[in-house]
Amino acid sequence: MISANQVADFFLAFAKEHGDYISQLKLQKMVYYADAWFLVNNGKALINEDFEAWVHGPVVRSLYHRFKEYRSNPILEDVNFPELDGTHTEHLIDIYDVFGKFSGYQLEQMTHDEQPWIEARGSCAPDEACENIIDKETTLKFYTKVAEEV
Template sequence: MALHRAIDIANWFVAKCAESGDLITHLKLQKLLYYAEAWTQTLTGKELFSEQIQAWAHGPVVPEVFQEFKKYGWNPLPAPEDQKIPVVSSEAEEILLQVFEAYSDLPAKTLEEMTHRDAPWIKARGDLSSEERCETIMPKAEILDFFRTKYATEM
């Protein structure tokens, strides 16, 4: 699978939400990115994007995507203009559609709570309080191991 830029995957999710008539916040977008990376690694053994994921207070965050969308705060993100909607590989799009179908109807805070129960986020945060600032990277190998184990037990 071709390696994508995290911002392109983010814009794909924003555009997909707009296409379906929904709005998406930055908080929810970050969780969808986390799950998209986890599912891609689990299903293909390859990374979806090269950017790292950090264990922030409200869950996993891709800092480069945060920087791009932080100006919107807690408000819904605007859909990208047609010419800015990224094209992703067919293999990636198949997985992104699955992630979208599995998680897009869930509220952002529910997704946040779900990620807070995942071992990679818990381990990266260590003994920090729930609201304490953290920029510790959640190693992608640990994300892969966690989701492989999780999905193996659910089958």
């Protein structure tokens, strides 16, 4: 496993290298999808941190605190590519190729339509703060089903 910070650093460095910038909203969802699809494709989680079912979609709390000063603005932190093995690097490039074209808002809406976030939110009102953990087993089952339908 690698850390959520390593995944975030990869996406930020990759985006900058390609003339793009990422907001915290988009970054959180990119890390979420990277973890979800690694779980489906490899049978194990990419990161050891949990995602919480916040109002605007899945969030890793430690990443939120790291980048909260940027609010909805692009994250301009100068980061380098982390040391990752080929499997992780290839996976993250694939995730960026698929999900990087969407805005943070579009990615938020996608997660709001998917079972892992919906189930974790439970009876929380749409605008209610929620710290419920998104279950990785639910994530695995849901995205495995999505993959089978493609």
